[in-house]
Amino acid sequence: MKYGVLGTGQVGQELSNKLVALGNEVCMGSRSQDSKEAKTWLERAGEKGKIGTFADAARFGEIIVNCTQGAHSLEALRLVAKKELNGKILIDVANPLDSSRGMPPVLSICNADSLGESIQREFPEAKVVKTLNTVNCRVMTDPGRVPGDHDMFICGNDDTAKKTVTALLREFGWKSIVDLGDITNARATEQLMPIWIRLWGKLGTADFNFRIVSDA
């Protein structure tokens, strides 16, 4: 499969590495053609790797992964022509964290809206699937870093797209995947960030996750 990964930060690198390791081709997209981070990544990625602009990566990918900083994801996606996303799965792993008002960050979109929904509204022909945004990027691609049972959430409007992404999550090693429903449920998972950030500080590790415990 060909993936376009938007974003050259730690999340983009981690997911790109994993996708390449699983045998996929990955084009890592950045704001400019000259991203130092993307070039460094490319040197390690081997023949399955490519780099380019956000638009290049979106054009290349059969599946797109939004790993840009959530508070700026819409700006980044606006650098991509809508037609490059139409009909494609767009996996949104970002959280709209805004540190401009101090730490810990708040959310730049939340409550009656979410980043996932905003992207779906702006790109109505893309199949936005929100997932992986509730764990650290190293846990995203290696859930075994957290011991025992714990849950990954997924939501989106297109059931076939969610099935495809669920299969990818299983390749990553995820065992318990909770489908919350349509993309409006992105509100619920993005709003896990405030407690995630505080637990990160308290636990002193990013290797943790939520488990929903019930007898249901």
Added chain:
Amino acid sequence: MKYGVLGTGQVGQELSNKLVALGNEVCMGSRSQDSKEAKTWLERAGEKGKIGTFADAARFGEIIVNCTQGAHSLEALRLVAKKELNGKILIDVANPLDSSRGMPPVLSICNADSLGESIQREFPEAKVVKTLNTVNCRVMTDPGRVPGDHDMFICGNDDTAKKTVTALLREFGWKSIVDLGDITNARATEQLMPIWIRLWGKLGTADFNFRIVSDA
């Protein structure tokens, strides 16, 4: 101990029953002196029970428990003279859920603020402790309804107050109690409501809770 429980709904009744069962005296406060729910509760509560206005309950209690509807808690608390709360522990178990814009509800305060913080700001001499707001009221008082290990969060500015409330939580049966820090952490737990509500619908039971899984 004497408790003033503000609110006659399911949460107020559940907590009042438990507090009485543990041997405490409870005055259940309502907006009016003529609350039918409070009178019905009193008939079952026996000699340890009392009813009155919010102000009566606050005056009676050595510890106050806010079980009013979160979106209206500040209005309810404003019916109580500040001096009735000064120096007292005020356990805030409410969530500021606003269903006026449809279901599922959104939060009437969130992100850069929270109900817990708002109460603490308005009643600076009260010792606000936020806890129990992340589970259904039947789980609040009987955590064994959810099998296995799961977590209760607590936060507040006063460490001694948190110790007292932690001891009460242990009497309720809570084993894992995570102190997140000061009252600003109420943002984090109140923002668990969006996913809590969706999981409630999905699981078909309110007998569930969050567990934080890590190797820390």
